[in-house]
Structure formats: structure tokens, C-alpha cells
Amino acid sequence: GENVEQHPSTLSVQEGDSAVIKCTYSDSASNYFPWYKQELGKGPQLIIDIRSNVGEKKDQRIAVTLNKTAKHFSLHITETQPEDSAVYFCAPHNTNAGKSTFGDGTTLTVKP
């Protein structure tokens, strides 16, 4: 099965700084790379995703970069705000296999 690792497990930044979270995976057949945000007491919510034929995607303050050769992808958040504080999960996915494998999460704290 897919082995997924996220680093760091916790990240604390000052408001306005950037945050970067890295996800490494083992299945070279993975072709879909989403990032989810989970707030306390809620289910995960998709915030950005990228497909295997694209190297980078940006949506306002959030971006995802993919390196398929090295089997890792990263979440970048710029100009962080306190409401960005949450747990972030990557879930690299081989859509032909059906199921997703989630990382163990990164707890991001943005200090005002």
C-alpha cells in the first residue's frame, strides 16, 4: 500500500509569514494530490489539489507544487492569517485503485 509522510508534524508561524508543508509518498502510480484542512470538530475540507500532469497550481494565498520524480508535493500558504490555524492533511491518490491514503497531518498555528 501507499506510505505517506508529512513534515513537519507541527508548525508555528507569525501572522503574515509563509508556511510550507511537505508530503512524501511511495506509490509511483499516484496521479492525484489533494490537500485538506481540518478544523476542530469538523471533517476535512479540500483546499487545493493538483493532477500528475501539472507541476504547480495556485489559488490566491495557497499553492501546491509537485515533484513526481522525487515523489513529493508541498503546500504553500503565504501571508498567513490566524484563521489558517488548523490541521492540514495530504492524501496522494491512485485514482485507479480507488482509495485514498492520508498523511498523519500537520498542525499549523498562526500567531497574531
Added chain:
Amino acid sequence: GAGVSQTPSNKVTEKGKYVELRCDPISGHTALYWYRQSLGQGPEFLIYFQGTGAADDSGLPNDRFFAVRPEGSVSTLKIQRTERGDSAVYLCASSLTGPSVTDTQYFGPGTRLTVL
């Protein structure tokens, strides 16, 4: 519009009892997923339905766990002879078509199960 809903939000039971957890997906979504999330970990896949049938149940930990989706909409996760190790948040998600690079999973808030 309405998102994925799960009931109950919290369930406390005693070891050895039987529990049912319900998931109401977004209307029109053909795919439905169950996950289990333990404290400090990411969601762990349990089972995935395409319509009424279980397309992949490889994540169910043992035969005490069973899930149904008889009419292709609402799903029930059933756990027999509960054990303390079953305590976790059980998450349900639905998507429009099923696993693909263009399909998005929408998660419910989860049911927190505590087995005493």
C-alpha cells in the same frame, strides 16, 4: 445546499454492544466513503460504495465491521461486539462520480464513538 450529515454526532457505548452510525450524503452523489480517524492521525479508509454496492471494502479491520447502502443514498456503518480500540471519529464523505482526478470528496462532521 446541504452538505454531508452524520448522526449521531456522539455515541457512547459499552464494550460488547452493537452500534450503528448513519451517513446522509449530498443528494445526487453516487460515491460514498467511510473513514476512521484516531486522535492525532489522518483519516483511515474503511470502505467505498459506488451506488448500492461496496466497490472496495479492503479497509474494514475485521468482520465485526459492516456497512450498507441499500438505496444508493443513505449509508449505515454497523459495528458488532464493540471493543475499546474501536473508539475514534468515524467520518463519511461523498463525491459526485467516484475516484477520479476531477472528483472531490466532501466530508461530514463525523461521529465520535467512545467505547467504555
